[in-house]
Amino acid sequence: MKADEKKYFPMFVDLTQKKVTVIGAGNIAKRRIETLLSFAGTIEVIAPDACERIKELAKEGRLVWKEKEYDREDLYDADLVLSATNNEKVNNDVYSACKCLGISVNTASNRMKCDFYFPSILQKEETVIGLNSAGNPAKTKNVRKEMQKWIEEAGEKHE
Numbered sequence: 768m769k770a771d772e773k774k775y776f777p778m779f780v781d782l783t784q785k786k787v788t789v790i791g792a793g794n795i796a797k798r799r800i801e802t803l804l805s806f807a808g809t810i811e812v813i814a815p816d817a818c819e820r821i822k823e824l825a826k827e828g829r830l831v832w833k834e835k836e837y838d839r840e841d842l843y844d845a846d847l848v849l850s851a852t853n854n855e856k857v858n859n860d861v862y863s864a865c866k867c868l869g870i871s872v873n874t875a876s877n878r879m880k881c882d883f884y885f886p887s888i889l890q891k892e893e894t895v896i897g898l899n900s901a902g903n904p905a906k907t908k909n910v911r912k913e914m915q916k917w918i919e920e921a922g923e924k925h926e
């Protein structure tokens with residue numbers, strides 16, 4: 768099957784007892800961590816430098832930031848790995864190591880190196896809507912914005 772003919776199955780996964788290891792602590796890592804905060808048991812971030820928000824979350828004890836460059840050892844106790852550094856070589860190494868270790872991995876810089884795609888998420892009470900467009904993030908972002916409007920409008924109608 769060609770990559771652009773694939774469809775991704777929306778499996779709703781229990782991460783509450785799992786450890787998610789994020790390599791990199793820039794914009795993309797931050798965006799994804801903000802989403803994961805209410806779902807994942809433990810979040811560990813590996814990066815020599817982190818954006819302000821990630822530093823703040825580390826201070827608040829909501830994640831663990833290891834201020835260092837990535838080593839393969841960082842992956843050993845991970846249940847799920849997100850690789851989001853701005854260094855393609857590092858992202859590729861994280862991907863290869865995870866494949867050897869049997870850990871599910873997402874590589875933000877390369878759609879071909881993902882066991883799963885990171886969803887766009889909408890939440891209302893206990894309902895979670897996860898969106899994916901089989902590798903078309905711009906489309907997903909537009910659909911998310913449209914749906915957000917519908918949900919807000921529907922809420923207003925019921926007030």
Ligand SMILES: C[C@@]1(CC(=O)O)c2cc3[nH]c(cc4nc(cc5[nH]c(cc(n2)[C@H]1CCC(=O)O)[C@@](C)(CC(=O)O)[C@@H]5CCC(=O)O)C(CC(=O)O)=C4CCC(=O)O)c(CCC(=O)O)c3CC(=O)O
Pocket residue numbers: 798799873874875876877878879881883884885886887888898899900901902903904905907908911
């Ligand atoms: C395949 C996928 C794999 C994965 O990473 O999971 C992937 C891959 C890549 N994205 C890239 C670029 C951008 N991605 C976004 C945004 C989002 N990307 C997300 C998911 C995914 N992105 C996965 C499948 C998505 C699907 O099919 O639905 C979202 C849903 C979730 C999230 O990131 O939180 C979030 C929208 C959230 C929302 O707004 O609701 C924006 C826009 C922006 O940032 O504002 C840009 C800028 C340009 C543009 O618009 O295209 C690049 C090139 C990187 C480079 O330049 O090197 C790659 C690499 C590649 O394609 O190989």
Ligand SMILES: NC(=O)C1=CN([C@@H]2O[C@H](COP(=O)(O)OP(=O)(O)OC[C@H]3O[C@@H](n4cnc5c(N)ncnc54)[C@H](O)[C@@H]3O)[C@@H](O)[C@H]2O)C=CC1
Pocket residue numbers: 790791792793794795796813814815816817818835836837851852853854857874875876877904
């Ligand atoms: N999938 C997606 O939605 C998108 C993916 N991207 C991809 O994500 C990558 C990251 O983007 P941003 O977060 O904006 O970059 P950024 O420059 O904000 O952050 C990069 C982070 O990687 C860390 N890093 C660099 N070398 C490292 C190493 N050896 N070990 C551990 N951490 C290391 C840095 O300390 C920094 O925290 C981009 O290179 C791009 O390819 C970009 C836009 C959207």
